[in-house]
Amino acid sequence: MEKKESRPLPHELERMVPKEKQKHLEERMREIIDYAYEKAPAVKERFDKAGIKPKDIRTVKDMEKIPMLRKDDLIALQKESPPFGGYLAVPLDNLERIYQSPGPIFDPQRKRGFGGGGMGPDFGKGQIVMNTWSYHITPAGLGVDQLLRSMGFTVVPMGTGNTELQVQVMRDLKVHGFVGTPSFLKIIIDKAEDMGYDFKKDFNLKWAMVGGEMGGEALRKLFQEKYGILCMGGDTYATADVGTVATGCEKQSGMHITADAIVEIVDPATGKQLEPGEIGEIVVTPFDEVYPLIRFGTGDLSMIVEEPCGCGRTTPRLPKIMGRSGEAVRVRGMFVHPKQTDEVIVRFPEIRRYQLVVTRPQNRDEMVLKVELADAAADKEKLKSALDKSFRDTCKVRFDRVEFVAQGIITESGKQIVDERVY
Amino acid sequence: MNKKSSLPSFEVMEKMSRGEKQKVLNEQLKWLVAYAYEKAPSTKERFDKAGILPSKVTGIKDLDNLPLLRKDELVDLYKANPPLGGLVTVPITELERVYVSPGPIYDPHHSSETYWQRHVHLVRAVGFGKGDIVVNTWMYNLVPAGLMIDEALRRAGVTVIPTGVGNTELQVQVMHQLRATGFAGSTGFFMNIISKAEEMGLDIRKDFNLRLAVIGGEMGGGPIRKTVEEKYGIATGDMYGTADVGLIAYECNAKNGMHIAEGVILEMISYETGKQVEPGEVGEIVVTPIDETYPLIRFGTGDLAGLIDEPCTCGRTSVRITRLLGRVGDAVRTRGMFIHPRQLEPAMAKFQQVAQYQAVVTRLGHRDELTLKVELKTEEGIDKEKLSNDLNKLVSEALRIKVDRVEFVAKGVIPEWHKLIVDERVY
Numbered sequence: 001m002e003k004k005e006s007r008p009l010p011h012e013l014e015r016m017v018p019k020e021k022q023k024h025l026e027e028r029m030r031e032i033i034d035y036a037y038e039k040a041p042a043v044k045e046r047f048d049k050a051g052i053k054p055k056d057i058r059t060v061k062d063m064e065k066i067p068m069l070r071k072d073d074l075i076a077l078q079k080e081s082p083p084f085g086g087y088l089a090v091p092l093d094n095l096e097r098i099y100q101s102p103g104p105i106f107d108p109q110r111k112r113g114f115g116g117g118g119m120g121p122d123f124g125k126g127q128i129v130m131n132t133w134s135y136h137i138t139p140a141g142l143g144v145d146q147l148l149r150s151m152g153f154t155v156v157p158m159g160t161g162n163t164e165l166q167v168q169v170m171r172d173l174k175v176h177g178f179v180g181t182p183s184f185l186k187i188i189i190d191k192a193e194d195m196g197y198d199f200k201k202d203f204n205l206k207w208a209m210v211g212g213e214m215g216g217e218a219l220r221k222l223f224q225e226k227y228g229i230l231c232m233g234g235d236t237y238a239t240a241d242v243g244t245v246a247t248g249c250e251k252q253s254g255m256h257i258t259a260d261a262i263v264e265i266v267d268p269a270t271g272k273q274l275e276p277g278e279i280g281e282i283v284v285t286p287f288d289e290v291y292p293l294i295r296f297g298t299g300d301l302s303m304i305v306e307e308p309c310g311c312g313r314t315t316p317r318l319p320k321i322m323g324r325s326g327e328a329v330r331v332r333g334m335f336v337h338p339k340q341t342d343e344v345i346v347r348f349p350e351i352r353r354y355q356l357v358v359t360r361p362q363n364r365d366e367m368v369l370k371v372e373l374a375d376a377a378a379d380k381e382k383l384k385s386a387l388d389k390s391f392r393d394t395c396k397v398r399f400d401r402v403e404f405v406a407q408g409i410i411t412e413s414g415k416q417i418v419d420e421r422v423y
Numbered sequence: 424m425n426k427k428s429s430l431p432s433f434e435v436m437e438k439m440s441r442g443e444k445q446k447v448l449n450e451q452l453k454w455l456v457a458y459a460y461e462k463a464p465s466t467k468e469r470f471d472k473a474g475i476l477p478s479k480v481t482g483i484k485d486l487d488n489l490p491l492l493r494k495d496e497l498v499d500l501y502k503a504n505p506p507l508g509g510l511v512t513v514p515i516t517e518l519e520r521v522y523v524s525p526g527p528i529y530d531p532h533h534s535s536e537t538y539w540q541r542h543v544h545l546v547r548a549v550g551f552g553k554g555d556i557v558v559n560t561w562m563y564n565l566v567p568a569g570l571m572i573d574e575a576l577r578r579a580g581v582t583v584i585p586t587g588v589g590n591t592e593l594q595v596q597v598m599h600q601l602r603a604t605g606f607a608g609s610t611g612f613f614m615n616i617i618s619k620a621e622e623m624g625l626d627i628r629k630d631f632n633l634r635l636a637v638i639g640g641e642m643g644g645g646p647i648r649k650t651v652e653e654k655y656g657i658a659t660g661d662m663y664g665t666a667d668v669g670l671i672a673y674e675c676n677a678k679n680g681m682h683i684a685e686g687v688i689l690e691m692i693s694y695e696t697g698k699q700v701e702p703g704e705v706g707e708i709v710v711t712p713i714d715e716t717y718p719l720i721r722f723g724t725g726d727l728a729g730l731i732d733e734p735c736t737c738g739r740t741s742v743r744i745t746r747l748l749g750r751v752g753d754a755v756r757t758r759g760m761f762i763h764p765r766q767l768e769p770a771m772a773k774f775q776q777v778a779q780y781q782a783v784v785t786r787l788g789h790r791d792e793l794t795l796k797v798e799l800k801t802e803e804g805i806d807k808e809k810l811s812n813d814l815n816k817l818v819s820e821a822l823r824i825k826v827d828r829v830e831f832v833a834k835g836v837i838p839e840w841h842k843l844i845v846d847e848r849v850y
Contacts, residue, residue: 083601093554095582097573100597126516135563135570136587137597142563145520155520159564169523173506173515 013259014313018306021259021314026059028287029262033057035089036292042077042086043294060262061273068271068283068297071241075103084108090290099139101240107139110243110290124153128173130166132158132180133212139240140212144179153177160184163191171197174204177232182210182219189227205229211236237321242284242296246318251310254317261286263318265304268297268325276304277396279335281325282318299325301337329419331358331365334397338416344390350378353410356399360421367399372410380404427454427715430537433544433685437739444740448688449482451713456480458512459718465500465509466720483688483711491692491709491723497667498526507531511717518716522567524666530567533669535716541686542575545673548682548739549660550635551605553580558598560608560616563587567666572607575670581605588612591619599625602632610638610647617655627655637662645746663747665724668712672744680731680743687712689742690721691730694751695761702732705765707751708744725751727765755846757784757791762822764843770821774814776800779837782818782826786848793822795829798837807831 013021036043037054047053052065077085083098083106097109129148135141135157148155156173158166160180166188169175178185185208192199199205207230208223210216216235223229237255238244245263246255257263262285265274274280282298302318309317322328328337336356345354352374359366369387384402392398428450430436436444459466460477470477473489480486500508506515511531515521520532533539551557557576563569563585576583584601586594588608594616597603606613613636620627627633636651637660648659663681664670671689672681683689690699691706700706708724729745748765755762762782771780779798784791795818799805811829819826 092556093580093582096577097583097585098556098601099585100593104596106601128516128521136585137590137593142585149519154516154518156523157520157564157570158523162565165523165527165565168527172527173521173529 010259014256014315016314018314022060025259025262028260029060029063029285030054030057032285032287032289032292033294035289036294039089040087040292042081043292045086046294060264063262063264063285063295064266064272066295068266068295069293070297071103071105071299074241074293074296075105078106082106084291087291087293089292095290097142099137099142099240101138105241107240108291109139109142110288122152124148124151127153127176128156129153129177129179130156130158130170130175132160132166132178132184135159143243148179163187164195167192167195167197170203170205176204176206178205178208178210178229180210181212182208182216182223185210185223185229186219200227207232209236211238235320237282237300237302237318239284239298239300242286242293242298243288245282245284245298249309249311249313253309254305254319256309256311256313256315256317257304259315261288264295265302266297267330269330271295274303276306276316278333279303279322279328279337279396282321297325301325301328301335327417329358329417331367331397334395336367336395336397336417340395341391341416344387344394347390348383348387350375350383352407353412353414354416355410355414356417358417358419358421360423365421367397369399369402370405370410371402372405372407427451427458430540430686430713433540436685437544437548437741439740441740445482448713451686452483452688452711453480455711455713455715455718456486456720458715459720462512463510463718465504466718468509469720483690486711486721487698489721491707491721492719493723494665494667494725498528501526501528505529510719512715520570522570522666523565524567528666530666531717532567533571533714533716535714537686538669538712538714538716539575539578541684541712542571542670543578544686545662545670545684546572546575546579546581548675549637549662549673550658550676551576551579551581551637555581555604555634556584556601557581557605557607558584558586558594558603560586560588560594560606560612567669571669576607591615592623595620595623595625598633599630604632604634606633606636606638608638613638613651614647617651627657633657635660639663661746663726665722667717668710668714668719668722668724671708671710671712675735675737675739677735677737679735680745681728682735682739682741682743685741689744691728691744692723694727694754694763700730702730705729705748705763723751727751727753727763753842753844755784755844757793757822758824760822760824762793762824762844766821766823767818767843770817773817774810776805776810778834781837781842782822782844784844784846784848786850791848792827793824795826796832796837797829798832798834 008024013024033054037047046067050067056065057063074085088108095108099107101107131141131145133141133144145155145157156169189199209232220231223231235248235255237246244258246257248255264283265280266272266283267274268281279301282300282302284296284298285294301322305317305319308314323337323339328335341356345351350373351371353372355370357368357370387402457477460470475489506529518531519534522530524530559569559573561569561572569587573583573585584597586597617627635658639661651657651659661674661681662670663672671684671687673684674681688711690709692709693700693706705727708726708728710722711720727748731743731745735743753764767782771777776799777797778800781796783794783796795814814829815826
């Protein structure tokens with residue numbers, strides 16, 4: 001694909017007026033669709049099967065016409081026509097590397113990879129970073145290594161494990177930055193303290209780029225407040241299949257959607273796009289000339305936030321990953337995820353167990369919240385109304401009633417949300 | 424300082440006459456010495472201590488009086504001048520990567536063009552190129568091996584599968600499903616993968632697409648390589664290098680010893696005299712690679728090999744070395760002479776009756792005693808006295824010191840895996 005001279009770069013796009021930006025994004029979207037249709041046989045097949053042509057896709061809204069590609073489909077396609085299931089748009093011997101991720105699924109090395117927030121080539125000059133993602137087989141470690149080096153950092157390719165050595169290297173080389181999971185950084189800090197060091201005084205660690213785990217917020221807070229480690233960009237959301245989807249910024253208010261992909265939030269059942277603020281599956285179309293997975297369904301849930309961010313970027317944000325689509329239940333158009341219901345219930349210590357049951361009498365979704373009390377003397381009426389408010393605030397949808405049940409009705413191992421609807 | 428003149432292409436270098444090549448390398452060396460002296464404090468110190476002025480260096484011969492830089496000394500230098508031992512010519516933050524080798528030694532990532540020119544040329548000469556899909560099982564984290572070979576292969580146009588070591592079953596699947604054409608890694612690990620594949624019911628010849636396995640890193644891989652080639656129909660190749668200087672020798676498809684890589688100045692130094700050995704003799708591999716990021720001048724690898732001087736049928740003019748014959752430390756100094764397993768081996772090979780043997784050095788009073796312990800295949804029909812005399816004569820000649828006695832021992836006295844020469848002296 002020829003690059004047009006006047007084309008704005010990703011970090012310029014990030015700050016453009018949304019309308020203007022949309023124009024550029026849709027132009028690139030049309031290009032990648034034309035290109036993929038021509039070069040990747042599996043894309044053509046998907047279009048032909050759906051009876052659509054690239055010219056039918058003019059706007060992001062039109063993307064709904066293209067059936068989504070799910071991970072399971074991709075695994076099956078790869079088995080049928082190895083190694084890339086017809087999605088590779090360049091000759092195999094043009095690839096620098098081939099990775100394998102759990103699935104098993106093969107990933108080609110792409111030019112667009114684990115890019116981050118449009119930072120220039122001098123951003124990391126003068127700084128030493130430990131990269132603790134695994135360098136073997138999956139793209140994580142090598143992808144991040146390449147990104148860091150392209151930003152001017154000096155990378156120490158540590159990989160995972162060897163905690164004591166990690167501590168020694170971090171100290172010997174006066175390492176400035178850490179990249180990996182928040183829990184591994186915690187393990188390293190704990191080890192350093194076990195070894196008698198005062199982490200804040202004896203180490204030079206200024207920042208960490210941590211992600212890859214749900215619920216890293218608490219650890220990030222600890223790193224910043226107790227150890228003075230700046231958690232750069234908050235979280236980053238990337239998958240092995242499509243690379244970086246969204247990255248945090250210095251304001252740490254969610255993750256900005258990358259400017260070199262089309263990211264949709266859709267109803268996983270229908271593939272239709274949802275409104276900002278509605279929870280749905282993240283679907284990605286990376287502008288990737290090597291491996292153009294058009295409308296790849298990540299299986300992860302989030303929502304789009306359109307309000308401008310204090311950092312000056314105009315790109316929409318994903319506040320956080322809200323779970324996997326398989327666990328969520330869509331009720332009256334809204335997804336309700338166990339993470340959300342847990343969040344509600346945790347505010348009520350008087351509740352021991354709960355289960356949300358969804359049924360469908362007379363073509364209407366009905367939600368009943370079954371509750372087992374820890375404290376039988378609790379004021380049920382008061383609790384009901386408090387639950388109603390709290391649930392509505394968090395889940396953006398109301399339950400129909402609360403049912404107080406005796407001990408033993410809700411089992412310990414029972415799912416938090418049960419879908420009993422019959423259509 | 425003068426700007427470094429660039430090297431001719433290595434496709435040209437490899438066919439150059441020795442004299443012409445030496446001229447080119449001497450020019451490079453002059454530049455490298457001056458540059459390292461200015462930029463790497465530990466190099467300046469070495470030269471000053473030896474009383475050698477960089478401006479007086481016109482070729483490698485002028486460095487005879489510069490003591491070798493040995494691996495053990497590197498560890499000390501790194502400790503004394505952290506983090507890079509005063510050996511790297513750029514600040515640490517100018518490096519793309521820093522590796523962590525045992526010690527820990529913080530090895531710099533080589534960024535000089537000459538270094539990559541050498542590596543790309545080398546992996547191509549071994550037989551890899553565009554269109555190959557190579558499973559690279561060297562370790563990618565901490566040490567330089569995996570990432571260095573990965574980059575060399577990719578620069579040579581190869582598609583790399585960065586599997587690293589371990590996960591044998593996964594390695595089999597990946598190799599099978601991606602129809603890998605090549606393998607890079609240790610001999611032992613390659614054989615593990617092959618046996619695992621057979622265990623999984625795969626036929627290596629039929630189900631795999633492997634064309635070339637570059638397996639090395641271990642001594643004595645000869646018989647295994649033969650099996651790989653004959654039984655499985657996979658060509659084998661060999662590369663030799665160290666974490667410090669990268670790859671420095673390779674086997675071409677004539678399989679007649681290892682060529683010294685272009686862009687590397689080789690000396691083969693006798694551990695007895697400290698002087699360059701003659702062709703046909705064994706010496707320590709000492710190298711000075713042209714590499715301005717990490718200029719290790721006269722780096723003593725500690726590895727021993729024989730020097731081969733005949734021209735190779737492949738047409739390359741480079742000097743060759745034999746497969747590795749041991750480590751410098753394996754030699755035992757006895758009555759003032761170094762005796763080494765590689766001297767003992769060919770002499771003992773002449774005695775078909777011998778099952779196992781071991782030379783033992785002990786100290787009786789003030790004299791080193793040398794005993795040759797011998798286990799026979801069978802005692803039937805053996806004239807022990809004659810055999811003892813023959814052994815004594817031939818081994819004494821080979822070691823160039825007198826064997827004090829030959830001792831016939833029962834099976835089991837010499838363990839199955841043993842050093843050929845043991846030092847049991849107590850002072």
